[in-house]
Amino acid sequence: MAVRDISVDALVVRELPHGDHDKILTLLTAEHGRISVIAKGARSVRSRILAPTRAFAYSNFELHRKGDFMWVRDASVIEAFSSLERDIETLYISQYIADVCYELSGENVPAESVLRLALNSFFALNSGRYELKKVKAAFELRAAAEAGYLPELSTCASCGATNADAVYLDVMNGSLKCSECIAKGGGAVADGEMIADAFGTRRILLPLPSGALAAMRYIAEAPLKRLLAFEISGGAAEAFFDACESYILNHLERGFSSLNQYHELEKLAKKIKTGQKNDVSTRKNDSNT
Numbered sequence: 377m378a379v380r381d382i383s384v385d386a387l388v389v390r391e392l393p394h395g396d397h398d399k400i401l402t403l404l405t406a407e408h409g410r411i412s413v414i415a416k417g418a419r420s421v422r423s424r425i426l427a428p429t430r431a432f433a434y435s436n437f438e439l440h441r442k443g444d445f446m447w448v449r450d451a452s453v454i455e456a457f458s459s460l461e462r463d464i465e466t467l468y469i470s471q472y473i474a475d476v477c478y479e480l481s482g483e484n485v486p487a488e489s490v491l492r493l494a495l496n497s498f499f500a501l502n503s504g505r506y507e508l509k510k511v512k513a514a515f516e517l518r519a520a521a522e523a524g525y526l527p528e529l530s531t532c533a534s535c536g537a538t539n540a541d542a543v544y545l546d547v548m549n550g551s552l553k554c555s556e557c558i559a560k561g562g563g564a565v566a567d568g569e570m571i572a573d574a575f576g577t578r579r580i581l582l583p584l585p586s587g588a589l590a591a592m593r594y595i596a597e598a599p600l601k602r603l604l605a606f607e608i609s610g611g612a613a614e615a616f617f618d619a620c621e622s623y624i625l626n627h628l629e630r631g632f633s634s635l636n637q638y639h640e641l642e643k644l645a646k647k648i649k650t651g652q653k654n655d656v657s658t659r660k661n662d663s664n665t
């Protein structure tokens with residue numbers, strides 16, 4: 377049944393300009409899933425619904441159905457999440473989280489768990505207290521779990537070993553494989569690269585150091601409020617970040633321009649950092665001669 381006039385709390389996951397002054401919004405709600413609405417005059421600086429209809433705002437909306445469309449009659453901010461725009465990395469990651477939520481939700485399909493996860497992630501990003509990549513990875517794995525794609529993380533899917541020395545995430549099958557079973561199956565492990573097993577089946581196997589596996593197991597089980605209450609660093613953190621991203625992208629079977637933009641930025645930052653290091657070492661060499 378199509379919704380008529382409703383009052384609903386919603387996260388703005390997408391905003392598109394429409395005409396000179398209006399916007400078309402996609403709202404994520406617990407009760408009705410995704411809703412497309414027209415916000416008349418919302419782009420005018422004098423509009424009283426300017427703030428509540430901005431991307432990433434969590435607001436209460438009074439919606440009215442007229443013809444085939446839902447219109448915003450009134451709106452008020454519950455949580456603006458205004459710090460998500462403090463830097464461009466945070467902005468891209470926020471957009472990516474919103475994009476994944478869009479993908480995981482449908483119209484007239486309740487989306488309470490996805491909405492709660494998005495809000496939780498936005499609170500964490502907005503606070504600036506957590507590493508960006510950690511929030512992103514925890515969101516990715518938990519979002520996959522909410523969508524019913526949680527990988528089986530307890531034992532090697534082939535031999536049942538619980539404490540194998542070297543474990544890999546079989547991304548496409550959502551399971552673990554120990555290095556012994558990979559070797560027995562005639563497969564070769566090339567870290568992070570697509571390889572084929574003895575039957576020629578394409579696989580993506582990503583190495584999971586014990587710290588990375590422990591973090592993934594934690595995220596699968598943790599209460600939402602404690603989702604980020606774990607520590608991870610160094611090589612385990614890098615492996616964990618890679619595994620969570622590959623896993624959700626593989627299961628959604630698509631990429632996201634917001635994520636690509638984030639990675640471009642990351643590459644650029646790395647380049648600048650390396651360039652600065654090279655500059656310093658060149659200068660050192662100069663002074664030695």
Ligand SMILES: [Zn+2]
Nearest residue numbers: 532535554557
């Ligand atoms: Zn095994």
